[in-house]
Amino acid sequence: MELRHLKYFVAVAEHRHFGRAAEHLHISQPPLSQQVRQLERELGTELLSRTTRRVDLTEAGRAFYTDAVAILADLDAARARVRALAQGWSGLLRVGFTGSASYRQLPQVARLKQTYLPDVELQMSSEMLTPTQERALVEQRLDVGLLRPPVQMPGLTTRTLAVEPLVLAVPAGHRLAGAAALGIADLAGEVLLTYPGGAGSVVGGAVESALRQTGTRVARTHEVEQTSSMVALVAAGLGVALVPDSVRALTLEGVRYREIAGAGTVELALAWREDDASPVVARFVRMLGDHLGPSRPKEADALTTAVA
Amino acid sequence: MELRHLKYFVAVAEHRHFGRAAEHLHISQPPLSQQVRQLERELGTELLSRTTRRVDLTEAGRAFYTDAVAILADLDAARARVRALAQGWSGLLRVGFTGSASYRQLPQVARLKQTYLPDVELQMSSEMLTPTQERALVEQRLDVGLLRPPVQMPGLTTRTLAVEPLVLAVPAGHRLAGAAALGIADLAGEVLLTYPGGAGSVVGGAVESALRQTGTRVARTHEVEQTSSMVALVAAGLGVALVPDSVRALTLEGVRYREIAGAGTVELALAWREDDASPVVARFVRMLGDHLGPSRPKEADALTTAVA
DNA sequence: TAAAAATACTCCATAGGTATTTTAT
DNA sequence: ATAAAATACCTATGGAGTATTTTTA
Numbered sequence: 065m066e067l068r069h070l071k072y073f074v075a076v077a078e079h080r081h082f083g084r085a086a087e088h089l090h091i092s093q094p095p096l097s098q099q100v101r102q103l104e105r106e107l108g109t110e111l112l113s114r115t116t117r118r119v120d121l122t123e124a125g126r127a128f129y130t131d132a133v134a135i136l137a138d139l140d141a142a143r144a145r146v147r148a149l150a151q152g153w154s155g156l157l158r159v160g161f162t163g164s165a166s167y168r169q170l171p172q173v174a175r176l177k178q179t180y181l182p183d184v185e186l187q188m189s190s191e192m193l194t195p196t197q198e199r200a201l202v203e204q205r206l207d208v209g210l211l212r213p214p215v216q217m218p219g220l221t222t223r224t225l226a227v228e229p230l231v232l233a234v235p236a237g238h239r240l241a242g243a244a245a246l247g248i249a250d251l252a253g254e255v256l257l258t259y260p261g262g263a264g265s266v267v268g269g270a271v272e273s274a275l276r277q278t279g280t281r282v283a284r285t286h287e288v289e290q291t292s293s294m295v296a297l298v299a300a301g302l303g304v305a306l307v308p309d310s311v312r313a314l315t316l317e318g319v320r321y322r323e324i325a326g327a328g329t330v331e332l333a334l335a336w337r338e339d340d341a342s343p344v345v346a347r348f349v350r351m352l353g354d355h356l357g358p359s360r361p362k363e364a365d366a367l368t369t370a371v372a
Numbered sequence: 373m374e375l376r377h378l379k380y381f382v383a384v385a386e387h388r389h390f391g392r393a394a395e396h397l398h399i400s401q402p403p404l405s406q407q408v409r410q411l412e413r414e415l416g417t418e419l420l421s422r423t424t425r426r427v428d429l430t431e432a433g434r435a436f437y438t439d440a441v442a443i444l445a446d447l448d449a450a451r452a453r454v455r456a457l458a459q460g461w462s463g464l465l466r467v468g469f470t471g472s473a474s475y476r477q478l479p480q481v482a483r484l485k486q487t488y489l490p491d492v493e494l495q496m497s498s499e500m501l502t503p504t505q506e507r508a509l510v511e512q513r514l515d516v517g518l519l520r521p522p523v524q525m526p527g528l529t530t531r532t533l534a535v536e537p538l539v540l541a542v543p544a545g546h547r548l549a550g551a552a553a554l555g556i557a558d559l560a561g562e563v564l565l566t567y568p569g570g571a572g573s574v575v576g577g578a579v580e581s582a583l584r585q586t587g588t589r590v591a592r593t594h595e596v597e598q599t600s601s602m603v604a605l606v607a608a609g610l611g612v613a614l615v616p617d618s619v620r621a622l623t624l625e626g627v628r629y630r631e632i633a634g635a636g637t638v639e640l641a642l643a644w645r646e647d648d649a650s651p652v653v654a655r656f657v658r659m660l661g662d663h664l665g666p667s668r669p670k671e672a673d674a675l676t677t678a679v680a
Numbered sequence: 681t682a683a684a685a686a687t688a689c690t691c692c693a694t695a696g697g698t699a700t701t702t703t704a705t
Numbered sequence: 706a707t708a709a710a711a712t713a714c715c716t717a718t719g720g721a722g723t724a725t726t727t728t729t730a
Contacts, residue, residue: 066374095696109458124457131450142439149432150417403721
């Protein structure tokens with residue numbers, strides 16, 4: 065049995081006429097009769113009762129017609145599903161992100177996904193530092209990552225989504241909360257909450273180099289891994305912190321954000337395997353390019369808070 | 373696309389090896405590669421990622437594999453369904469029956485159906501007199517009927533299921549309830565409940581001829597169409613009635629059944645269209661023949677209460 | 681280098697075409 | 706008498722076979 069048999073039988077069943085069904089199928093009548101006979105022979109029963117004046121479905125024919133129509137519809141659905149997957153209109157995308165991207169860029173990206181790729185499923189595990197995401201990408205545990213460039217591992221491509229200045233998070237009652245234009249030197253003697261040292265945090269590295277370049281010495285530092293905890297500790301009055309501008313989207317009672325000169329900028333980029341054949345990734349990257357690019361300044365502004 | 377493509381793809385997906393899949397399909401490897409490529413070309417995407425060392429499913433391949441397996445299974449199910457219908461193991465049987473067959477023969481037939489043809493569905497409308505069933509059979513509104521022969525209309529075949537004597541239903545306190553061996557003559561002067569006159573009721577005709585042959589004159593008759601009502605009226609003391617022996621299965625408080633000599637017998641038969649091509653009918657008739665025939669005396673006894 | 685898929689080509693089975701016959705109303 | 710399906714026969718597409726090449730781990 066072949067799908068041809070099903071299609072032909074369905075056509076005859078619907079037209080109740082071999083000649084017209086054949087016409088509809090763009091074949092001539094004799095081969096249609098032949099193929100239907102063949103199907104009946106294989107099934108061991110007549111599906112159609114023919115006289116020269118009328119073609120009718122037998123009981124078995126009615127049952128088989130129902131099933132055949134369903135099978136052909138299922139096949140079309142399967143075809144559509146494959147096509148959608150192949151073109152990246154559907155599928156699963158495992159997304160990594162740094163904690164500081166959770167408040168502005170991640171929601172923005174998710175919103176665009178929902179608008180332009182509603183059938184793509186995003187899978188997001190917990191936040192990861194840039195190097196962790198790099199490893200996860202290379203090891204195929206992630207498909208794309210929202211991370212802070214530059215990436216160290218080979219085989220990854222990135223696309224910058226935003227360049228943002230570092231801003232200062234201070235407790236509401238703090239002396240720096242009300243002061244006029246701030247500079248890095250104003251942090252001298254302050255307790256500074258920082259991301260863990262080493263090569264782990266790109267933001268942490270930017271903060272460190274800003275302090276070193278200006279020769280500013282803080283009283284001490286507390287290392288905090290997650291941005292949400294860091295801001296919470298600022299709210300508690302434990303110290304101040306330098307965070308990417310987009311963290312401002314996280315408003316907490318008792319926390320004020322202040323611009324501060326000389327703190328430098330950090331980038332946020334989308335990263336993916338350069339040899340990734342997955343259509344979802346390509347479609348997703350392209351979609352972000354289309355709707356975050358310079359050709360659409362309004363949405364671009366939403367992410368690109370300040371261009372260096 | 374043809375089913376061949378689905379089968380071949382499924383085989384490769386399951387073996388993860390073109391050579392072994394080809395062997396399993398009893399074809400050589402090159403055409404298998406060709407057909408799978410063809411399928412991929414039609415779907416517009418790779419379903420398998422091949423290297424000489426490993427064959428793997430792509431994302432689209434996994435999705436299509438699931439669908440293909442389901443479709444092939446559905447096709448097998450459709451095939452099985454048609455086969456069952458074609459051989460009469462399943463399907464719908466519209467059954468007619470006379471009221472007096474409801475109490476013994478109809479349950480017995482239904483029980484046999486349930487045992488030997490569990491997938492056949494019986495559709496039973498309300499009870500019908502023999503001529504009504506004949507018409508319904510000829511007009512294709514019924515497939516088989518439990519009726520009282522002989523049938524008048526041409527084109528019907530019957531098979532006798534039982535020959536039963538008429539017995540007398542009397543109110544419990546009635547003078548005939550306790551009397552010794554009864555004969556038709558004992559009905560003289562009684563109020564007799566009868567089935568409607570005319571050619572309608574075969575049992576009614578048998579009663580009438582028994583009375584005429586013995587010259588017995590009853591006081592009067594009440595015509596009652598349904599056996600259940602007739603017995604209920606006997607219980608109410610309205611009169612006595614001659615009913616087929618199998619009606620004894622209907623026990624009602626206040627009613628006694630008595631054998632009565634000379635009342636004659638009536639037959640119960642299964643009737644169907646002699647040109648009926650329906651496999652269920654053939655299977656059903658055959659099943660009843662096998663399990664009610666003389667070769668199985670025990671079950672035959674259950675229906676053939678008394679052979680003339 | 682060895683295992684396996686892809687390619688090249690050949691062949692024939694059969695889907696589909698044309699012409700005609702059969703059949704049922 | 707006629708419309709429509711079945712049959713007869715022919716053609717050619719393409720599925721499957723054999724032999725060989727290409728690929729990659």
